Amino acid sequence: MILALMLPGAAAGQDLPRPRSPVAVAAAFLPRVQATLDRLDVAAEALEIRANRCSSPGGDRDDIFYIWIGMRGTTAAPAGPQLRRLHAEWRAAGWTVTRMRQLRNGGVNLAAREPGTGNGYAFDSGFAAGPQHVAGFFDTPCFRNPDGPVRFGRLRPDLGDRQ
Template identity: 45%
Template sequence: MSARRLALIGMYVLVKCLTGPSHAQSALAPEEVAPGLSADIRRFVAELDAETEDFAVRINRCEGRLGEFSDQIYYVWVGWRGIAAGTAGKQLVDLRSHWSATGWQITRDRALDNGGINLAAIEPVTGNTYSLDSGFEVEPDSYIVGYFHSPCFFSPTGPVQFGPWHKP
């Protein structure tokens, strides 16, 4: 193969990489992603031995391949705060064991001096990230706070309305 042909193929691949929908997983509108992630997280936290104190869903910007931002690249974020009926740290230790046994990629696993746990993992099927923390000064063994988010998506329907998401 000639050097010119290789250079043209290389340029084509580079252009495709740089002009695609960023590092977005796929083209889906927020209205397609937010309800599913929100429902998944509600089911997940319902399995914890904790009472929900706060639950919020947002549509946030994602950074492009070159560090740029676009009005069409986003991820869905869910924030949750619960009060554990049992021991918060013990629940997170048990959850870590379950996630490890079921193929989740553990990305953070830290025990705090006060008995709290910082735990994060990526769910293997969806690519959603789950982050849970206990050990807050107010009640180190009572509060569990969770931050959950989807991978980045490209909105094929045009610019995204960033900020709080409310069920239609």
């Protein structure tokens, strides 16, 4: 299975990323992801939230990060038509679509960047004929933790036990 992955924009060649804590970024991003999943009527079976390292000017730093959310879920009906509808909505709203691939089995690989935030959203529904299974990958731009080094890795779902 090939999944469409989107990497967050590197901070190289730019000023340092805006200062925000990983928990604050994740807490603001998760509802945006959930709203998109709700519009697709996706029931998440698994969800993981991570603070990952970003490239930064002068090389990797322990305080530069992005938030990544991975999701595996199902839809009540084949996901392809829902993802094609989302693609049309995103284009009409000025999103930068980086991938739109319709698969022979009816599945769709869709990836885009949200205007104004730089948040990335990617979906893959190409698992079987009439696919109802969906994988989603979501990421933020890079941020700088004002409190210093980030403990990279998985954040708890409540986001309360990590920085």
